[in-house]
Amino acid sequence: MGVAEYIAELFAFAIIVFFVVRYIVPPARKAMKAQQETIRGQIERAAETEKRLAVAEAKYADALVEAREEAAKIRDNARADAQRIVEEMRVQADREVERIRQRGEEELANRRQHLMRELHAYLGQRSVEVANRLVEEHLADAGARSATVDRFLDELDAMSARAEAAEPSLVATKGES
Numbered sequence: 001m002g003v004a005e006y007i008a009e010l011f012a013f014a015i016i017v018f019f020v021v022r023y024i025v026p027p028a029r030k031a032m033k034a035q036q037e038t039i040r041g042q043i044e045r046a047a048e049t050e051k052r053l054a055v056a057e058a059k060y061a062d063a064l065v066e067a068r069e070e071a072a073k074i075r076d077n078a079r080a081d082a083q084r085i086v087e088e089m090r091v092q093a094d095r096e097v098e099r100i101r102q103r104g105e106e107e108l109a110n111r112r113q114h115l116m117r118e119l120h121a122y123l124g125q126r127s128v129e130v131a132n133r134l135v136e137e138h139l140a141d142a143g144a145r146s147a148t149v150d151r152f153l154d155e156l157d158a159m160s161a162r163a164e165a166a167e168p169s170l171v172a173t174k175g176e177s
Contacts (some may be wrong), residue, residue: 019126028115029074035111039104046097053093060086 060082 008134012134016123016130017124020123023024024122028119031111031115035108039108042100042104046100049093049096053089057086101129 063078063082066078
């Protein structure tokens, strides 16, 4: 490989890297930021759910104070009901937090896969375009085209010379059998 070919390949690689950095990385970063904002919003909603749980626990405490004032029997019933409600709300809040977290993780994974597919397709397309352009440029030059044909013919001559060199050993081998 000549120095010119090496420099041309290095230049083509630099162009590919430039396109990746210029046109692929910024949208990918933007998409990742959007995903992060979505997840941040989901976490905030989970915090709001916890606040509602705290409000429900405060309501429970108020109901408990009123139940103590009314009577021991009513207090026991109210305490049991309030405890059940708090437990159900905790379970529900835990389920909701887990559901939101899972949805965020799934959405993030799906978005990542989608971006990877887009990136692979884009890079494949760009690679084919650059390779096509390089081949067209190489074949557009008459000197390069004739050098390629000459090199191909030299390779064919070398292959036939090797085949002729191998034939006497084949004939000797067949004669011994």
